[in-house]
Structure formats: C-alpha cells, structure tokens
Amino acid sequence: MESTRVITEMIVEEAKKSAEHILQEAEKSAEDTLKKQKQRGVQRANEAAKTLLKKAESEAELNKLNSIANSKIKANWVILSKKETWINNVLNEAKNELNILTQSKKYLPILEKLITEAGVILGGKGLEVLLNAQDSALPLKLDNIAKEIGEKTGFKTKLKLSTEKPEVIGGAIVRTANGKVIMDNSFDDILRRREKELRSEIAKILF
Amino acid sequence: MLVLLEAFKAIKEKHVEAKRIVEEATAQAEKLMNEAEQKTLKVYEEAYKATLSQAEQKAMNLKRKAAKEAEHELSMFLSTAEDKAKGIEAKAKKNFKTAVDYVLNLVLP
Numbered sequence: 001m002e003s004t005r006v007i008t009e010m011i012v013e014e015a016k017k018s019a020e021h022i023l024q025e026a027e028k029s030a031e032d033t034l035k036k037q038k039q040r041g042v043q044r045a046n047e048a049a050k051t052l053l054k055k056a057e058s059e060a061e062l063n064k065l066n067s068i069a070n071s072k073i074k075a076n077w078v079i080l081s082k083k084e085t086w087i088n089n090v091l092n093e094a095k096n097e098l099n100i101l102t103q104s105k106k107y108l109p110i111l112e113k114l115i116t117e118a119g120v121i122l123g124g125k126g127l128e129v130l131l132n133a134q135d136s137a138l139p140l141k142l143d144n145i146a147k148e149i150g151e152k153t154g155f156k157t158k159l160k161l162s163t164e165k166p167e168v169i170g171g172a173i174v175r176t177a178n179g180k181v182i183m184d185n186s187f188d189d190i191l192r193r194r195e196k197e198l199r200s201e202i203a204k205i206l207f
Numbered sequence: 208m209l210v211l212l213e214a215f216k217a218i219k220e221k222h223v224e225a226k227r228i229v230e231e232a233t234a235q236a237e238k239l240m241n242e243a244e245q246k247t248l249k250v251y252e253e254a255y256k257a258t259l260s261q262a263e264q265k266a267m268n269l270k271r272k273a274a275k276e277a278e279h280e281l282s283m284f285l286s287t288a289e290d291k292a293k294g295i296e297a298k299a300k301k302n303f304k305t306a307v308d309y310v311l312n313l314v315l316p
Contacts (some may be wrong), residue, residue: 004214008221015225019232026236030243037247041254047261048255056266060273067277074281077289082292086299093303094310101315113316190314198310205306206299 020188083203091191095169098187102170108138111172115145115159116152118174118183124153126177130162135170 100109111131119127127149129142142159150157166173171186191198 005216005312008217011218011225012228015228019228022232022236022254023239025237030239033240033243033248034246037251038254042258045255045258045262049259049265052259052262052266053269056269060270062268064273064277064280068280068284071277071281071284075284078285078288079291082295083299084225086295086303089299090303090306090310093307094314097307097311098314110315117316134229187314191310194261194313200304201309201313205309206302207242207295 083207086206087199087202090206091195091198095187095191098169102134107170108140109144111138111170112140112145113136114147114185115140115142115172115174118172118185119145119149119157119159120152121183122174122176122181124149124155124157126158126160128160128162128175128177130166130173130175130180132168132170133165135172136161136165 076163101110115129131138138160142161146157147158158197160177166186168186168188171188171190173182173183173184173186173189
C-alpha cells in the first residue's frame with residue numbers, strides 16, 4: 001500500500017510540475033511576444049522619426065535661409081530707399097531752384113540761350129517757339145535770337161511765338177514750321193531725358 | 208489480488224487527475240498566449256506613438272530654434288542697415304548742395 005501511495009503522489013507531483021512548467025513557458029512566451037512587439041513599435045517609429053527629423057531639419061534650414069534672404073532684401077531696401085529719397089530730394093530741390101530762377105532777372109538770357117540752342121539743332125529757317133504762360137510774357141528779343149541762329153546755321157531764320165502754352169517749369173520747346181521736328185529744351189524735358197544719368201551722378205556725389 | 212487491483216485503481220485515478228492538471232495548465236497557457244496576442248497591437252501602437260511623439264517634439268524644437276535664429280539674423284541685418292542709412296544720411300546732407308548744383312549746371316546752358 002505504501003508503494004502505491006508513493007507512486008500516485010509522484011504521478012500528481014509530476015503533473016503539477018508539468019503544469020507549472022507549461023504556465024511558466026506560456027508566461028515567458030507572452031512576455032516575449034509583447035516585448036518584441038514593443039521593440040518593433042519603437043523600431044518602426046524610430047525609422048519614421050528619422051525621416052521626420054531629416055525632413056524637419058531640411059525645412060528648418062530652408063526656412064532659415066529664406067528668412068535670411070528676406071532679411072537681406074529688407075536691409076538692402078532700407079538703404080536703397082534712403083538713397084532714393086535723397087536723390088529725389090536733390091531733383092526736387094533742383095526743380096525748386098529752377099522755379100526760383102524763372103522768377104529772377106538771370107533767367108531771360110538763359111531762356112534765350114535755350115531757344116538758340118534748340119533752333120541751331122533744328123537747323124534754323126522757319127521755327128515756332130513754345131513757352132509756358134509766364135515765359136510768353138517775357139520781353140524776349142526773338143529777332144535777335146533768330147539772327148544768331150541764322151548765323152550759326154547759315155540759314156535765314158524766323159522765330160514765331162506759339163499760342164500753345166505748355167505746362168513746364170521753364171525753358172523752351174522749339175519746332176519746325178510744319179511741326180514735324182521738335183526740340184524740347186524745357187527744363188522738365190532736359191531733366192527727364194537725363195534722369196538716368198543724373199540719378200547715377202547724384203548718387204556718386206551724395207554718397 | 209484485491210490489493211493489487213486497488214493499487215491499479217488508485218494509480219489510474221491519479222493518472223486522470225494528473226491529466227486534468229496538465230490539461231488545465233495547457234488551457235490556462237493558451238488563454239495567456241491569446242491575451243498576449245490580443246495585446247500586441249495595442250503595445251505596438253503605444254510604443255510607436257510614444258517614440259514618434261518624442262521625435263515630433265524634437266522636430267518642432269528644431270524648427271523653433273531655426274526660426275529664432277532667423278529672427279536674430281533679421282534684427283542684426285536691420286540694425287546694420289539702419290546704421291548704414293544713418294551714415295548715408297549724414298553724407299547726403301553734407302553733399303546735398305553740390306549735388307543740386309551739379310543738376311543745375313547740367314540743365315542750364
């Protein structure tokens with residue numbers, strides 16, 4: 001009877017050991033599975049993170065470069081705008097002084113010279129002189145001017161004051177009798193014609 | 208003979224009990240494995256999200272840092288430009304009359 005008891009106890013004991021082993025293995029396996037899944041998740045996320053960070057780095061760098069380029073443009077604009085303002089100030093002041101000049105006694109001989117120059121360029125003969133309203137009232141010696149143009153061109157010249165009154169600061173517009181050729185020697189047009197060159201020269205002098 | 212028979216019977220009973228113990232453990236083990244299987248997706252997703260979230264934060268910090276640096280550069284450029292503009296203004300004031308005279312000389316005959 002004793003040996004039977006030993007045998008049956010052994011059988012149950014073995015079964016319990018087996019059961020314990022099965023459960024331990026199952027627990028270990030479940031733990032491993034979860035651990036591996038976690039590692040897999042981290043690994044996959046790290047791959048995605050690598051791409052994400054690379055993209056973020058490029059975007060950040062690109063944005064930074066763009067911002068710096070814009071900053072340089074803004075900074076240059078501050079300087080250029082300041083220069084532009086001063087160049088415009090010079091041109092405006094010059095126009096202002098020309099306006100003042102047209103009110104002075106010095107202006108008449110200057111106007112006569114401008115008419116003469118234009119007349120010579122047009123080659124003399126029959127010419128029409130266009131002056132603004134104020135200058136049209138000046139005591140211009142058109143015959144004397146015509147004579148000078150004639151001497152310089154070799155053609156007998158006749159000057160006629162036009163009834164047209166262009167709105168200019170001063171100076172004269174001279175055209176041939178048939179109106180086909182015009183020499184604009186108004187202050188406004190001289191300034192307009194030479195503006196590009198003037199701006200460049202003014203910049204050299206100012207800065 | 209009777210004793211032997213009882214012994215066999217006792218052994219057989221314990222065999223049945225042993226079999227039941229192992230079967231129960233196997234069933235429990237299968238249950239554990241199934242539960243683990245069901246948790247795998249959740250564990251994967253949680254680990255993925257947590258790691259990626261850190262990277263996203265890092266990416267955001269990178270961008271913020273770059274933006275801050277760019278802002279600093281802008282204020283430096285503007286400050287330099289304003290200094291230059293002051294220099295330009297000083298020179299322009301000094302040379303203003305010469306420039307106006309230059310224009311007048313060019314316009315007047």
